[in-house]
Amino acid sequence: MSEPTIVPEARRGDLTRLGDAFAAATDIVLTTHVNADGDGAGSEAALAAWLAARGKRVAIVNPTPFPAAYRHLITDPDQVGDPGSERAAWAIERAELFVVLDTNEPRRLGKIARAFGERPVVVIDHHPPSESAIPGDGLRDPTACATGELVYDLLQVIDPGIEPWPPFVAEAIYTAILTDTGSFRFANTTPRAHRIVADLIERGVDPEAVYRRLFASVPLRRIRLLQAALGRLEADPDLPVTWITVPRAVTAELSATSEDLDGIVEYARSIEGTEVALLFRETPDGATKVSLRSNGEVDVNAVARRFGGGGHVKAAGALIGMPLAVAREDVLEATRAAVRELESRREPS
Numbered sequence: 001m002s003e004p005t006i007v008p009e010a011r012r013g014d015l016t017r018l019g020d021a022f023a024a025a026t027d028i029v030l031t032t033h034v035n036a037d038g039d040g041a042g043s044e045a046a047l048a049a050w051l052a053a054r055g056k057r058v059a060i061v062n063p064t065p066f067p068a069a070y071r072h073l074i075t076d077p078d079q080v081g082d083p084g085s086e087r088a089a090w091a092i093e094r095a096e097l098f099v100v101l102d103t104n105e106p107r108r109l110g111k112i113a114r115a116f117g118e119r120p121v122v123v124i125d126h127h128p129p130s131e132s133a134i135p136g137d138g139l140r141d142p143t144a145c146a147t148g149e150l151v152y153d154l155l156q157v158i159d160p161g162i163e164p165w166p167p168f169v170a171e172a173i174y175t176a177i178l179t180d181t182g183s184f185r186f187a188n189t190t191p192r193a194h195r196i197v198a199d200l201i202e203r204g205v206d207p208e209a210v211y212r213r214l215f216a217s218v219p220l221r222r223i224r225l226l227q228a229a230l231g232r233l234e235a236d237p238d239l240p241v242t243w244i245t246v247p248r249a250v251t252a253e254l255s256a257t258s259e260d261l262d263g264i265v266e267y268a269r270s271i272e273g274t275e276v277a278l279l280f281r282e283t284p285d286g287a288t289k290v291s292l293r294s295n296g297e298v299d300v301n302a303v304a305r306r307f308g309g310g311g312h313v314k315a316a317g318a319l320i321g322m323p324l325a326v327a328r329e330d331v332l333e334a335t336r337a338a339v340r341e342l343e344s345r346r347e348p349s
Contacts, residue, residue, distance in 0.1 A: 007153045014139040020157040021122050025097035030151040031112050033103040034063045035258050037305060038179025040102035043075035043147045046172035050155060053166040059091030063110030067259050073172040095181045102132040102147040105310050115170055124150050127253045147195040148176025170203040222260045229264050239339050240275040248282035269293045276300060276335050280328045288320045288327035298338050306334055
């Protein structure tokens with residue numbers, strides 16, 4: 001193992017215990033948060049391929065369907081059991097170990113969390129801990145750039161020097177890190193993130209091919225959705241807050257999915273002077289999904305937690321069981337309060 005990819009010593013104990021947990025189980029279920037992103041899905045895909053190569057029966061069972069944008073990372077399609085399927089029910093019934101990736105919040109797992117029962121659960125996550133976090137062993141380290149970094153470390157500790165990795169493991173970890181760092185633009189892009197990515201490229205990842213698959217091959221409906229969303233862009237007249245609202249009628253007309261909305265909040269975030277950007281969308285059941293992004297010191301994780309959500313200091317989300325118009329005003333008021341508090345701290349005494 002080369003020096004640039006040496007695993008931080010503080011993680012080694014937890015990673016070794018994770019290896020012991022995997023060794024003790026034959027049937028393993030992997031899961032992540034609702035509307036899995038590239039980090040959650042990529043981490044699942046990498047870990048599933050690695051565990052299967054070690055002789056484990058692995059299933060990926062998420063509270064929402066595995067994203068189409070990342071299905072190419074799955075080496076065995078039979079590993080995925082989408083919600084309500086016989087495959088999902090069978091896997092959950094047989095599971096000897098549950099592995100939760102990219103979240104530590106039971107409420108972000110929906111019905112999956114209630115299926116754990118008394119069976120062992122381990123968590124691999126890089127989000128800040130909370131009072132309601134899933135109990136149990138695992139590796140929880142918010143200093144990691146992505147959960148994919150922790151999966152990379154797991155493979156380095158449990159299978160040091162084993163070559164080659166199973167197909168798509170390196171690309172899945174690369175995808176996890178690439179997407180969660182905003183293509184290496186966000187503040188969580190560390191020197192070690194680049195060193196890991198360099199190792200993944202040496203292992204055969206083709207950055208241009210990954211770019212084409214993820215960002216340069218989108219359906220027309222996604223561009224139409226972006227067009228409609230930007231027409232609903234608003235900015236607070238007094239505070240550096242911008243937001244986009246996507247009613248259910250818009251997504252229904254375009255047959256758009258939640259995946260088609262990925263990245264739209266970044267257009268609001270990119271407006272000069274913006275401190276906080278938000279994306280509000282209406283779900284099919286009449287609830288409201290909100291994504292929050294911070295450009296500076298406002299802790300949007302704290303705002304999201306007020307509404308049952310969570311995430312990172314600069315990127316968070318929440319699913320709110322209220323109509324769009326009501327939820328939007330409540331979240332905007334909480335956001336404005338957070339921005340005003342920040343501005344008051346900046347004022348000279």
